[in-house]
Each structure stands twice: as C-alpha cells, then as structure tokens.
Amino acid sequence: MDGETATGTESWEDCMLAPVDRLRLERADSPTPGLVEGTEPGAGQRSAMFVQAQSFEDLTSEAEEEAQRSAAEENPEGPDEGEYKVQNHDFSSDSRTKEEDVSSEAWRSHKKHVFVLSEAGKPIYTRYGTEEALSSTMGVMMALVSFVEAEKNIIRSIHADGCKVVFLTKSPLVLVGVSRTSQSDKELLRELQYIYYQIVSLLTLTQLNHIFQNKQNYDLRRLLAGSEYLTDNLLHRLERDPGLLLSAVTCLPLASCSRDAVSSSLQAAKAKNLVFSILLAGDRLVTLIRKKDQFLHHIDLHLVLNLVGSSSSFREGEGWTPICLPKFNTSGFFHAHISYLEPASELCLILVSTDREDFFNMSDCKQRFLERLSKRCAYQSLKEALKCPTYPVSQVGIPDLRHFLYKSKSSGLYTSPEFPDVYRSGQEQERLMGLYQDLHSCLHHPTRPLRSFYRCGETENLLAWVTSGFELYLCFSPLASKASAVAAVNKLLKWIRKEEDRLFILSPLTY
C-alpha cells in the first residue's frame, strides 16, 4: 500500500511517462479505493491538469489572509483585528428608504444582490436594476467600508433582518453581496471572489490599477460595456453549476480509447505560443492539453466556460479575444481562439496563445486537429458520445440513490448523473444545489470542518463524505436508512472505479 502510494504520487508530480498500465493494475487491486489522495477513482495517472489547489479554501483563504494582513497593517496596536461583525439593525431600514426611491418591491425581494463599485464609490455593476439608479445606495456601501476603515478595521459582513451583507474589498474594487439565502458568509465571499476574477479576466489587474491610479473617479462601466451578461451568467452558474461549488469540472463520458485519440490529435496540433488547448462539449470537458509545466486553475477554466457558454457570438465564425486568466497571471492577456467544430455542434475548441498576432497560427492548429481527428475516425465516436452526454443514476444500481456529486481531488474533476424526474424543474434543481451547498459549508467549516455528515429531511436524505482523496455528496429518497446510505457509498465508489475510464480524464497530455 505504501509502495503503491509512492508510485502514484511520484508519477503525477514529476510529469514523467509513468508506466500507466502497471499503475492501473495496482490501483484496481487496492482494497479501499480512494482513501489516499492520488489513488481515488478518477485520479489522473500521469499528471494533474489543474493547479493543485485546496479548492474551496484556496478561494476563500486568500481573501481572509488579505483582510487580516491589511487589518494588521492598518491597526498595529489594535487587539481586535480580523473578525468585525457589525450588528446593526438600523442599517436595513435606513437603506431601504433609500432604495425605495429608486426601485420597486420586486427589486428588493430578489434573493441575492451583487454590487460592484470603485473605491471612489462609483457604481460598476449591479445584478438587478441599473447602476445609475443605485449610485446613492452604492455611495452608502462605500461609506460603510470607509467608516470602518477609518477606525482601522475592516468590515466583513452585516447581519440584519434575515439579510446578509458581505463585503469584499479588492482594491481598486469593492464587491458587496446582499443575500436572503441560508448561505454562509464564506460561501457568499467565494461568489464575490468569482465576480472579482471575472472582471479581472476582462481587463487585467494591471490595467485596473493603472486606470484608478490615474483617475480615481473613472467610470469603469465604459470599459466593461457589453460584458455585463458575463457577470449575470456567472452568478446564475454559481447557483446551478456543481462545478463552481466543488471547484472542479466535469467531463463528457467517452470511452478512453476515443478520448485518447482525440487528445493525441489535439496534442499533435501544437504551435510555439500555444499554452492550452481545450475541447468542450457544452459545459463538459472532452480533453485539455497544456504546455508542460503550465497548469490551468479551475477558476480560470470556469471563466473560460462562462465566456464560451454565455456568448453565441462564437457560433459561426472563428473568435479571437484577449482573456486574462487571473489565477495564472493577473497582469497580462492571453489570446484565445474560440470556435465550434461545426456550427450546430456542441463541440467548442479553445486554443489559448500568448501572442496577440497568433490568430492565423491558431486557425491553422484547428485545421490540423480536425484533419487528424477525422483521419483517425475519432470524430465519429466523439459525435456518438455527444448523444448521451450524461447518465441516469439507475446505472449505478443503488435503489434509493437519487443523485450524487463525486469529486476526485487530485484530478480536479467531478462526475454527477443527470437530475432525476423529482429534480427536473429549475426550481427543484436550485433547491437541491442549495442543499449540497449547505453540506459543503459544513464540511468546509473554517473552524470546525466535518469529515462526514448525514442529514434526514422531509423530501430527501443526504450524506456527505470527504477524505483526502475525494468529496462525495449523495442524495437519497427520504425513505432510505442511514445504514443503507453508508453501504451505498462503497458500492458507488466501486461503480465509479469501474467507470472511471469513461467518466474522467485519466491520462492528461502535455505538448
């Protein structure tokens, strides 16, 4: 067991050509699959595709550290750095009268508002309504931030009247989330962080800083014009997409030989400045090839997915757009060649280059990829696989199991069956996602994280389990017992192990 672990770890850290078959045999023999990181079902065998990140913590800890650091800097003698929760009930009524002037009851009853403003208090983005109408409201938000800052402290959140107001200061921007959901501050902060990265990916942090250094009261909406829908869509995804919750992406189920053929065709279509080649089927990853030693962060990939999924403008021709991948580098733009393999197809190819003038090289790469793909007949099997991009939970063969999310930590990939009939409606899906989010919050509690969690509800029973190798969230019918749920875990893990070739990308390639 020890020896096996060592092999596994060594091979995916060193990016060597590990003897894949031997490793696969050893892994299959493991009596308790998945208890050690790197050997769980779905773990990559040669090297991970993504930056190894403590996923959720990676997103939030940074903000917390920063907050604490700046609090410490600004408040060298202050003992009460860090946590500063203002319990202020006057605020809600106060701000409400202001909002009433500009907006309706419907506006206020939205479950979650997100605002972005500059440090000068200028509105940059609001999820609902127009920024102009909310300039005074945003002024109040900035006043709150400044007021607490003047006391050499940092405002984190306000809890009032069933409403949470969460602040994220990322100079030169301030992001504010106002939520009536049961999400924790940390979850809300994570979402604001995503919005922040979305804005950085459009402009780069260097440009943002430059603009506001030169002109503090610059109206950033001028530069962000026409991109609001990206932020809107990202917020929508945050409510619906398990990938954003799990800090992982999901793959198109595809026989491993077909996937390998697609991957190697894509690998062969390389160019000097090409850093990442990504083939998507809708929101699902078909394959991802990266330059050796360069890793893509899952946040960056989600920003790419959001860009591609939100814009129908890539449907017809070949798109060429600057994109900053903030987790890779906040200071510069990559240039992405984005095109669908066929106009009506779900298959979208994204070629990320470092050179602004590389359009024709990338266009040529795409042609070479297509030629190889059709030569190897892989295109046909890929098209076949597109017809069933998902699978019913009944394939697993656990009677009371309705739905699950399984994430392999070392590969950063997750798998999940289609929603069963009970959760077909958008509203029900969002409710289930809300339940998963709750479980996720409990497992990743900042001070008291849990290993496993079982919850009985009126409409479903839920079980969550996290190990060093995987995260698992299961949803059972309300009639299932705890014992059967626990027994189901092993059966499910065995099933995923059996299907991992198809559900995950086990041998990611580099150029």
Added chain:
Amino acid sequence: MTVFNQLLSNELPVQPMMPGSVSSSVTCCPFFPRVVLLQVMLLGDSAVGKTCVLVRFKDGAFLGGNFIATVGIDFRNKVVDVDNLKVKLQIWDTAGQERFRSVTHAYYRDAQALLLLYDITNKPSFDNIRAWLTEIHEYAQRDVVIMLLGNKSDMAAERVVKMEDGEKLAKEYGVPFMETSAKTGGNVELAFLAIAKELKHRATQQPNEPKFKIHDYIESQKQKSGCCSLG
C-alpha cells in the same frame, strides 16, 4: 505580364506584392477556379449593427431580437463572384467596445478594405466616425479601401443622422458612402460587392483598361434607402 498573372502562377497562399500595391493574394486549386483572397474588416461603435450587416451578407438573414455583443474579433469567409472570378472575402467582424481596441489594431494592417459603420438612429456613433478615421489612418495600410455605411436605414422614425450629413462627411474624407439596412438587406450586398470589385480591379487591372470607379459604380447601383419615408 501583369501583376495579376504573376500572382496566378504563384502557389504561395499569401504573397505580398510590390510596395504600394494592394497585397491581395491568389491561391490556385486544381479543382476550383482561381480564387482571389481579400480581407475586409467591419469597424464602428458598439451596437451599430456590424454583425447584423455581416450575417445579412453572408447568410441572407437578419439577427433580430437580443443584441449579442461580439467578443474580440470574429472571422468568417464568404466566396463571391466578381466578373466571373471567385473572390474569397475573409471578413473580420470586430467588437465595438473600447476594451477590445488593442486586438482590433493588431489586425488592421492585414485588411485591404474597411467598412466603417454608424447607426443613423444614434448620433454619438456618427460623431465618433472622425475618431475612427483618425485611427484608421494610424493603423491601416495606406491604400486601404474605406467605405462609410450609415446602418439601420429602415428605422426612419428614429433617424437622427441625416443622409446628407453622412454624404458630406464621406465627401470630406473622399470615401464612398451609402446607407444600409441589415434588416431589409438594403445596399448590404452592394457594399461588399463594390469593395470586392474595386480590389479585384486593382489587382487585375490591365494597363489599357479603364480604371474602376467605385463612386460611380455605387451611385449607379444603390437603392435610395427609405426613399418612401424620406420623401
């Protein structure tokens, strides 16, 4: 013999021509007639209808409904017949938003023709035309063919830019002008064809052949858009 004939015998896909001439190029394919490659770029403020004009020309359809902002630049091909010669137009559709300007600049110099659009129902988009022309002179090839288009000519009720103002501006800069409508298709085909003809003539002109006059050609062909409503 002529430049064009030299090009025809050359199989390189992209072949720069002598200085000062149009750098159009010609590829030879055994199964198809000879094809001239021309690069055309659509420019103008956000939401003036660049993508709609392109889709009307390319697919003969109108993109109604919601506004879809182009991201970065978008590249499409369309082959047209000009005087029995296949001309492959490579069309760059650009995003009007300011944050994409640097990418657009990078591809200016490859373009042999620029279609510069404004929206006749949007005064600022017309006022910005001078700024666009300044930018064009800075980044584009010296002999690039420019055409000014006042789009959305079907929306007569909302018109704020008079046709004469467009004509006046075009005259000042010596560029051909017409009003187009991506919705009805009015003059859209003509705009692209006039450009293709002009460039084809430049590339293939025989010494004793009369010069192609794009202004005259347009005047003779164009539909006086919205003539019924303009009175």
